[in-house]
Amino acid sequence: MDIKTLVRPNILALKPYKSARGEKLSGILLDANENPHGAVIEPVNGEELNRYPDPFQLEMRKKLSGYLDIPSEYIFCGVGSDEIIDLLIRIFCEPGKDNAVIVEPTYGMYKVACDINNVNVIPVSLDDKFQIDVNATLNAVTEKTKLLFLCSPNNPTGNLLNKKDIITIAEAFKGIVVVDEAYIEFAGSDSLIFDALKYNNIVVLRTFSKAWGLAGIRCGYSITSPEIIYLLFKIKAPYSISKLTSSAVIKAIENYEKKEKYVSIINEEKERVIERLKNINGVEMVYASDANFILFRCRNSKEVLIYLADKGIIIRDRSSHPRLNNCLRVTIGTKNENDLFLTGLWRALCEVSS
């Protein structure tokens, strides 16, 4: 697909900001108005912090490249995947003119990021199994549709989307298909990162915020065609990823076995919590999950939520979506946390009016 024809004309024409620290990172650095004496704090993680970080994130992308077995030119790092969602909207969607298709119920940030950018959203429903209704989705596309957001495993429903359907859409849709894989580590299969090497209109989003346990550093990444990577670099803030973030990511990748251990502990707990939930009176539906959370439906979900919050147990209300009446989403915590949640839920359902 010809990506250029999809890009906003002002972004195509844009002369990007040229960082002082373009290519050269060493020498007598008198080009960026930094403090030559050093930072007012000791180095953190061995990083001298008085100098700006590498705008091209070369070291971190090389590390990710080795870990993923994907060439660096296909990798871009953002301040969380949320930043990349916003950058994609700003690259492709002309405010007030273009639109994005969002397959619902799903992660709320796609719509919020579109709303912030004054980009119209066309919502399409997932089918009754929370899978893509391929025909309805493709029929929702207009000639102004530039982006189509899919989330797999989907938040908040928890299920992987059928990979075959995603590919069908990527082949038929003359725009950019964003596949958000924030929870893919918990699913362990069906990632589209290698398909993004083949289809230049697929953008896969990943994050360090979930399985890797690094929500605090704010780092996400995307795997997509070098044409789109170029555009992301073109419009991002020059020094978006801090030295602290990139050094944490590099260390994390060296520790990837720990991530895998956490994933298996969480997945095991998830199955236990699902079984327990199914046996609680008043829980009407427990959805299968390929992620690190569970969606379930219970009676009087609003009251249950308040009861739990009152006991200091915070879970997420997802009932506002018409398809998710009385649905709550709970993240898998430690065994102890999960037990406190299960006991709290059981008590709540005994006590709230039936």
Ligand SMILES: *Cc1c(COP(=O)(O)O)cnc(C)c1O
């Ligand atoms: C949590 C989450 C993210 C993560 O966003 P970051 O900005 O990387 O923390 C992205 N997509 C979905 C669907 C999520 O649930």
